Amino acid sequence: MSLTFSLLGTSGRARRGRLHTAHGTAETPAFMPVGTAAAIKALASDQVRATGAEVVLANTYHLMLRPGAARIARLGGLHRFMDWPGPILTDSGGFQVFSLAQLREIDERGVTFRSHIDGAKEDLTPERAVALQRELDATITMVLDECTTWPVEEAEAAASMRRSMRWAERSKAAFAARPGYGLFGIVQGSVWRDLREESAAALTRIGFEGYAVGGLAVGEGTARMVAAAGYATACLPADRPRYFMGIGRPEDIVAAVALGADMFDCVVPTRSGRTGQAFTRRGTVNMRNARHRDDPRPIDADCACPACRTYGRAYIHHLVRSEEILGLTLLSLHNVHYYQDLMRDIRVAIEADRYDDFQRDFAAQQALGDIEPV
């Protein structure tokens, strides 16, 4: 039997669930740290596991170019390669082709492009995207789709979405079911309600183990994003997981859970960490700031991550200012840990059917701002 999803409970539209996969279970709502090139940036897999993360994401576009999907297959698959025995979700490569690759050309068949690494010509079709993810041994395979940019005309968004739906059908035909593995479709349609509903209905008709909502947070603004995500989610089957791609900042995740989203990914925790930003229960803190230089307190007194248990802000500040690699590692680790704590708190709140309260408390606490300087 393919990958399955148990809906354990709800609080309003917020859902508490569990994924059952060939590589173990994962509690939802879940945040998946991003391991673009088969590594969560600056972190070893055991450090990521210790944060409580159960699923990670890897990028097919990067891995097909280097080290190559066939090579990873020969080495026993992505789980062994990067030491992540748990579930791995891979994207289709499409999003990166559209954002990173050069000289791309898209037609009904798929997309051709030149590698941003060596300029080599490559192509990606719905069938090849599925085959590459099979070579990677992805637990969750994503269909190839086109993510429309913003702003976009409705007619263009409609044409693009309908082509993505034809690609979704081809992806489904190309995907060989395996026990505990699954294929997810992706709802497109930009900000238009009728397009989002048409897309969700088309995917539901094809039938997938899970449904993603794509094309969010591309510059359309929070109000339009929440509305679009809401239209999409309302039409998706309740018994399948819903993955909001590329979402997001902590406040975005808290809002998306209230819409019924189950899975998330974003580079923000690791990328912010590499620029000196730390997430805390009282909002983000810039560790480069001189006010930390004499502060022996941890980044976040309520955080049990290795950085907060072991080091003071003065030391983290010193590492960041001295451009020590350890600073990048500790802040990435802290931020991934913060995200996993957030997801655990979200799950607990849904279980207790008090997600409304959670949202209110979360916003109030974030609004407090950082602790007073020493």
Added chain:
Amino acid sequence: MSLTFSLLGTSGRARRGRLHTAHGTAETPAFMPVGTAAAIKALASDQVRATGAEVVLANTYHLMLRPGAARIARLGGLHRFMDWPGPILTDSGGFQVFSLAQLREIDERGVTFRSHIDGAKEDLTPERAVALQRELDATITMVLDECTTWPVEEAEAAASMRRSMRWAERSKAAFAARPGYGLFGIVQGSVWRDLREESAAALTRIGFEGYAVGGLAVGEGTARMVAAAGYATACLPADRPRYFMGIGRPEDIVAAVALGADMFDCVVPTRSGRTGQAFTRRGTVNMRNARHRDDPRPIDADCACPACRTYGRAYIHHLVRSEEILGLTLLSLHNVHYYQDLMRDIRVAIEADRYDDFQRDFAAQQALGDIEPV
């Protein structure tokens, strides 16, 4: 009572010993990983501890400029700041002033220079070097000395060494003894036997808890280096530890132990790691090399470090080629682990009084070269 040293056994001139300090004991011969800016580059303190390292080194020059020795004192000292409860040795700052600082001027009083970070004018005297290391709370304080470069005239080396001996006397006068802490003198004199012997005698007369041999590996070549180190060591008291500063590559350490050296430090394991070089029992291996890209085997099958227990060469190679921070961390960790394994093997060989055999076996194994490609 100040820091003490127990000589537990010998094998030829090789010595097996133990340092007793305010921050715990350390087995010798010992290799001290270098934490220039209060961090062993790319590694957290718990990772360094797990390699078996018992003493680390930090650089007074870097720390006096950033974050400042007084700031570290206010924060509870270097041990707390960098989470290293074990012994810490700090250098005097002199070596970095001579190699990194700008516009330096040296006279009998000490040295004035401009910071390489912000150009601020600073000075370093024997008394200030001791005071700074007191603020850092160094377990082992080093005297300020001048490290002569190579090539150098004998007259110049003699004048420099004699000034360093006068500085050593001032350092001793400035150093306030504390239980389990100690001050080490530094033998100079470049490659000349009579200068090295004169320096060792001068220091022994002043009296220190330990004796370093400085001015080695500055370009004089291995033969001259071993000879100079041998002259120095032969004149030092047997009941005090001997520290060969800046030594070295594994083969240099193996040779130096045979001369009676007890302590070592070098940036090689971490710096090499950051350039993709791995130390193994069969010599160094460049992990950037394409021959590793399909190799599932660990860097070194006999190594129990986290990198070798968890990942294959293909993955490490991929990380290095993809410029992932994790690659720098794993190779630094592996190399520090390799060095600690080497020191443990050295200690075991001395205990068994078979250090000659160990040296021969070490050279033979290194000469084997890396394992055959898959």
